[in-house]
Amino acid sequence: MAFDxxxxxxQNVFKNLRxxxxxxxxxxxxxxxxxxxxxxxxxxxxxxxKDFIKSVQERAIGQDVMNGLNPGQMVIKIVxxxxxxxxxxxxxxxxxxxxxxxxxxMMAGLQGxxxxxxxxxxxxxFKLKGKKPLLVxxxxxxxxxxxxxxxxxxxxxxxxxxxxxxxxxxxxxxxAIEHAQKNGxxxxxxxxxxxxxIDEDMMAELEEIKExxxxxxxxxxxxxxxGQDAVNVAKEFNEKVGIDGVIVTKLDGDTRGGAALSVKxxxxxxxxxxxxxxxxxxxxxxxxxxxxxxxxxxxDVLSLIEKAEAEIDEEKAREMTxxxxxxxxxxxxxxxxxxxxxxxxxxxxxxxxxxxxxxxGSKMKGLDDEQTAEAERKMGRMEAIIHxxxxxxxxxxxxxxxxxxxxIAKGAGVDISEVNRMIKQFNEMKKLMKQFGKPGKKxxxxxxx
Ligand code: GDP
Numbered sequence: 364m365a366f367d368x369x370x371x372x373x374q375n376v377f378k379n380l381r382x383x384x385x386x387x388x389x390x391x392x393x394x395x396x397x398x399x400x401x402x403x404x405x406x407x408x409x410x411x412x413k414d415f416i417k418s419v420q421e422r423a424i425g426q427d428v429m430n431g432l433n434p435g436q437m438v439i440k441i442v443x444x445x446x447x448x449x450x451x452x453x454x455x456x457x458x459x460x461x462x463x464x465x466x467x468x469m470m471a472g473l474q475g476x477x478x479x480x481x482x483x484x485x486x487x488x489f490k491l492k493g494k495k496p497l498l499v500x501x502x503x504x505x506x507x508x509x510x511x512x513x514x515x516x517x518x519x520x521x522x523x524x525x526x527x528x529x530x531x532x533x534x535x536x537x538x539a540i541e542h543a544q545k546n547g548x549x550x551x552x553x554x555x556x557x558x559x560x561i562d563e564d565m566m567a568e569l570e571e572i573k574e575x576x577x578x579x580x581x582x583x584x585x586x587x588x589x590g591q592d593a594v595n596v597a598k599e600f601n602e603k604v605g606i607d608g609v610i611v612t613k614l615d616g617d618t619r620g621g622a623a624l625s626v627k628x629x630x631x632x633x634x635x636x637x638x639x640x641x642x643x644x645x646x647x648x649x650x651x652x653x654x655x656x657x658x659x660x661x662x663d664v665l666s667l668i669e670k671a672e673a674e675i676d677e678e679k680a681r682e683m684t685x686x687x688x689x690x691x692x693x694x695x696x697x698x699x700x701x702x703x704x705x706x707x708x709x710x711x712x713x714x715x716x717x718x719x720x721x722x723x724g725s726k727m728k729g730l731d732d733e734q735t736a737e738a739e740r741k742m743g744r745m746e747a748i749i750h751x752x753x754x755x756x757x758x759x760x761x762x763x764x765x766x767x768x769x770x771i772a773k774g775a776g777v778d779i780s781e782v783n784r785m786i787k788q789f790n791e792m793k794k795l796m797k798q799f800g801k802p803g804k805k806x807x808x809x810x811x812x
Contacts (some may be wrong), residue, residue, distance in 0.1 A: 365615070365619070366620040368619065369620060369756040372397070372400075374660050376394050376397045377659075380435035380438055381435035381436065382435075383435060392439065397808055398419070398442065399416050402416075402624070405621045406621025407624045408628070408629055410629075410631065411449070411628040414628070415445055415449055417429050419442055423437070428441070439659070446650050449628055449651075450649075451633040451634065454498050454650050457581075457607075457608065457635055460579060465549055465550065466550050466552070466580070467579050467580075468578070468580045469581045470482050470554050471569055471581060471583050471584070472557050473558060474555060474556075475583055475586065476586040477584055477586060477613060479508055479512050480511075480612070480641070480643070482512065482552050483516055485552060486516065486519050495547060496548065497524055497551050498512055498521055498554070499525075499552065500535070500554055501510045501532040501535050503529075503532060503558050508556070509525050509528070512525070512554050513525065515643060522546070524542055531571070532568055532572055533572045536574050556568065561596060561599050561600070573604070580608070580776065581606045581607055582635065583601075583609050584612060585610070585626070586613050587611050587616075587637075588616055588617045591625070593701055593763070598629055601632055606630070609633070610635055611637050611638065613638055615638070615639045620658070623654070624658075637649050694752060694760055695749075695751060695754075697789060701742055744777055745785055747776065748772075748775040750769055750774075751770075751771045751773075756771075760786065
């Protein structure tokens with residue numbers, strides 16, 4: 364997870380600050396020195412770090428903070444606010460044309476940054492919002508890229524427009540927009556060709572597309588794992604082609620996080636989304652305040668809730684709530700809730716977003732991983748047990764006699780005590796959920812634990 368090491372270091376600095384009743388100017392300066400080191404180690408742009416520390420220092424070394432009741436806490440608050448500022452303060456939405464008018468988005472970026480994957484991810488997001496996207500294969504140099512867009516588009520249930528490799532990208536873009544007009548698409552996303560490095564041809568090609576068709580938003584995709592290189596790429600793209608926003612991919616694999624922290628300050632352009640994995644659902648809207656909370660180890664409960672809401676099938680959730688209210692929740696529903704939890708990326712992913720669990724030190728984190736793995740194994744055994752039940756048993760757990768339980772345990776390859784334990788837990792959970800299901804208490808979904 365991004366920022367792990369930064370979070371750990373910042374938490375140490377804050378622990379020190381909190382342990383002091385009063386803060387001297389030297390205490391604050393010492394803490395800022397450590398924060399500076401931590402940010403540089405996280406590969407944040409040097410000038411960005413310098414400005415950041417300066418802003419925090421100006422605010423922290425004041426009478427109000429140092430003489431306040433809880434100066435350590437105040438410094439943390441200032442760091443939090445400045446981190447939010449650094450990343451752009453507000454969430455920036457991709458600007459769409461009003462009504463049914465077609466919005467044209469051009470995706471740009473170096474080869475391998477995650478452009479094609481992100482294009483499909485983005486289409487999925489807009490489809491959920493009721494748009495009818497058309498993805499356009501403008502990368503005419505790599506047949507594999509066209510194929511990849513087609514495969515991903517199909518997975519997302521979104522149409523892909525392609526003219527093969529023998530046309531100029533600008534012409535493909537023009538033809539795609541005509542197709543969109545006829546076809547009722549209100550969003551056209553152009554997947555352009557990347558290169559290994561920035562070169563004149565790539566920039567010229569993007570310019571040509573912009574001259575040929577009206578591009579409403581140019582979005583640059585950068586790879587977080589390439590750190591400051593990614594930020595330099597963003598700066599150059601912005602100067603040469605002009606960009607409206609950035610999507611930072613592979614934040615899941617980048618333990619430092621410097622690119623995400625620097626790009627807004629260096630380019631002046633906001634981060635719109637972040638890529639958190641290879642799955643097409645692994646794209647999160649970027650909230651500077653939530654990201655700051657994550658970095659400071661305060662968790663990101665809001666993103667977690669949003670993820671849950673997006674991943675959980677609304678229809679099924681409603682059905683389940685109804686069943687809970689009527690106390691008809693059965694093992695099939697239990698199985699479904701395990702499945703939905705898996706869709707959310709498993710327990711490990713969920714735990715990372717919970718306050719106090721995400722930013723733990725490596726030792727604690729190792730323990731967590733072990734516990735997570737154990738819980739996930741347990742979940743797998745539960746699934747096996749439920750799969751060994753007959754449909755009648757799943758629908759009506761009350762008929763589970765000892766001989767049936769024996770048969771189920773044998774089928775699932777577990778001890779009968781485990782079957783008994785699960786049934787007991789299930790009944791307890793049902794009781795608990797019944798309370799949640801009562802009118803007046805809003806509960807959209809239930810976890811198996
Ligand atoms: P393009 O050359 O810029 O179009 O890049 P691709 O879309 O082909 O992506 C390159 C690789 O990065 C693929 O293996 C993707 O699955 C992977 N990738 C893209 N976004 C993410 C992300 O957010 N996280 C992770 N872990 N991998 C990603």
